[in-house]
Amino acid sequence: MKIIVPIKQVPETSNVKMDPETGTMIRTGVEPIVNPLDLYAIEEAVRLKNQYGGEIVAVTMGPPSAHKALREAISMGCDEGILLSDKKFAGADTWSTSYVLSKAIEKIGNFDIILCGERATDGDTGQVGPGIAAWLNIPFSTYVSQISEVTETKVTVKRIVENGYQLLDVERPTLITVVKEINFPRLPTLDGKIKAKQAEIPVWGPEEITAESEHLGLKGSPTRVVKISTPKVSRDGERFSPKTDGEMEEVVDCIIRFFEEKEII
Amino acid sequence: MDYKGVWILGEQDRGKVQTVSYELLKRGKTLAEKLNVDLVAVLLGYQVSPAELESLIHYGADKVVYVDDPVFGNFLPDPYINSLTKLIDKYKPEILIASATSTGRTVAPAIAIKCHAGLTADCTGLDIEEGSRNLIQTRPAIGGNILATIKSPDHRPQMATVRPHSNQPMDPDPTRKGEVIYEKLEAKFLKSRSRQVAFIEMKEEGANIQDAEIVIAGGKGCKTEENFKMITELAKILNGAVGASREAVDLGWAKYPHQVGLSGKTVSPSMYLCAGISGAVQHLAGIKTAQNIVAINSDPDAQIFQLADIAVEADMFEFLPMLIEKLKARLNK
Ligand SMILES: Cc1cc2nc3c(=O)[nH]c(=O)nc-3n(C[C@H](O)[C@H](O)[C@H](O)COP(=O)(O)OP(=O)(O)OC[C@H]3O[C@@H](n4cnc5c(N)ncnc54)[C@H](O)[C@@H]3O)c2cc1C
Ligand SMILES: Cc1cc2nc3c(=O)[nH]c(=O)nc-3n(C[C@H](O)[C@H](O)[C@H](O)COP(=O)(O)OP(=O)(O)OC[C@H]3O[C@@H](n4cnc5c(N)ncnc54)[C@H](O)[C@@H]3O)c2cc1C
Secondary structure (H helix, E strand, C coil), X not given: CEEEEECCEEECCXXXXXXXXXXXXXXXXXXXXXXXXXXXXXXXXXHHHHHHCCEEEEEEECCHHHHHHHHHHHHCCCCEEEEECCHHHCCCCHHHHHHHXXXXXXHHCCCCEEEEECXXXXXXXXXXXXXXXXXXXXXXXXXXXXXXXXXXXXXXXEEEECCEEEEEEEECCEEEEECHHHCCCCCCCHHHHHHHHHCCCCEECCCCCCCCHHHCCCCCCCCEEEEEECCCCCCCCEEECCCCHHHHHHHHHHHHHHHHHCCCC | CXXXXXXXXXXXXXXXXXXXXXXHHHHHHHHHHHHCCCEEEEEEECCCCHHHHHHHHHCCCCEEEEEECHHHHCCCHHXXXXXXXXXXXXXXXCEEXXXXXXXXXXXXXXXXXXXXXXXXXXECEEEECCCCCCEEEEXXXXXXXXXEXXXXXXXXXXXXXXCCCCCCCXXXXXXXXXXXXXXXXXXXXXXXXXXXXXXEECCCCCCCCCCCCEEEEECHHHCCHHHHHHHHHHHHHCCCEEEECHHHHHCCCCCHHHEECCCCECCCCCEEEEECCCCCHHHHCCCCCCCEEEEEECCXXXXXXXXXXXXXXXXXHHHHHHHHHHHHHHCCC
């Protein structure tokens, strides 16, 4: 079985800086990490491989330094890493990002399952997984909290939705986006780290994946970030510090009035 | 571009139109009025009654486009995506907004690819740019640290998902008239490569936090599982959902579906009341779009107070029982 895991490198801190001109992220000076939610996709891939055999290919589109994310994936148990990096890819929205990833996945070929994270902690759209599936025209499932069975023809998954869990049989090959509930990601092993350090990471650009240049980067993206602002953090709320029972009671009454005002009771 | 009209993607569950549809109609109405075009609700379902379809008109739709098929009895991506893509191709709306529910977030990205449309995720604000008629979309990103304004000037339809409960529906007008169009689609659009084998209802009360109007949340400050039950009780009295910080989930006081924050759920209720939660950035990321926040914490410097509309610096073990008693009396419970 061949499993492909698209992973994204994201900035570590929550204090990310933006370029006000282009509306894109300034990545210099911020420690990049593997998107925390992608660790669950990697872990699930490793578990499936241990159970059913096969190989795992991690793939990322990002700057040249994103090979580090792939090495981390290899240290956790992925077999190979492929880096999609080229100036022409820069500034892509989710439409263009999923296009590039789907072209790379087509080139890798012969895959059975693609595992994505639910969303990336920076762009935070959760759109890339379903987007890849649409490009490849394969069935997909989102918000998956369990992969219960993989047979020759289908995969059985459990999806978490607003009012419960949906159990689905899905034809193979298929794409799955996983939620945190699915597993506990393992730590890299010493062997894994050695393997990761020695791994050859091929770098593919538009030619290698035969991508149409008008679909790439900022130019190939339907959406445009036109403005970035920092929302006001403080709401300048009212502050109460009741000390006595009487004061406490007054504050309770005040909250009940607030509930009434906002029509929630 | 001969694309015209504002569409909202309605949602139904077992034939009942969901509130998020009415919320979208309110958003869509503002846009349709500015553009001076029709507001259309598109709905996919199975045996949805005419009265339910009419309700979309009462809540603001000028037209309803409805496709009826057994395949829409449960949510499955293929028939949803293929049918909507086909309908967009036929009617050519200039704007399509969906709710950022598990359904909307699943189908909208795939439709955007197929229609070569821009899609802005999880918007909290939508407006029309004067002159260009472009849709101006505002959304929080990077854990809520920034607000991005996004346009898709050269592609139609302009697509967006909107946070559920980030606005109220309009008051329904039962005298409002409109047209319901029953669309028939060829079988190829209704095929599915996945099949539902079972649905397990979330039995636990108050788990549906993303959909909830009221969320009552507790954190590590509750100190024990037993004490966390105060949170559950308060939620029950107010018909709200139970939320929890990651600490409270890790300690086993609440299950993961209740977790609010960066690695849990984002909630946008009318009221978020929390006690014993410090307000770590990862937690705040999940509640920034709550309309009203009440926070109870014994630490005067707790970060959660920055985001609170009402900040109560008190011991929750003294304060909550009093609030619970008074609310019970007020609501005759
Ligand atoms: C402030 C801001 C707002 C934005 N808003 C939008 C928007 O509303 N609409 C839009 O189309 N674009 C938007 N973008 C652009 C978007 O962030 C990028 O296209 C980004 O490359 C992918 O989107 P994401 O981070 O949301 O990933 P998500 O869709 O949240 O990621 C989901 C999963 O897809 C996989 N994945 C995602 N990116 C990669 C990658 N580069 N390589 C390998 N796997 C990957 C991972 O498995 C990941 O867990 C925005 C960017 C910024 C900076
Ligand atoms: C990648 C990542 C993702 C994360 N995702 C999430 C997430 O999704 N959601 C989330 O919540 N966290 C998340 N966290 C964890 C987050 O950083 C915090 O550790 C967590 O939110 C703290 O939970 P808490 O507020 O319950 O506990 P604490 O920070 O321990 O706060 C307990 C609070 O209770 C107060 N208290 C104590 N006694 C009383 C009393 N008697 N009366 C009133 N108040 C009292 C204290 O003053 C304190 O403020 C994430 C962290 C990381 C690194």
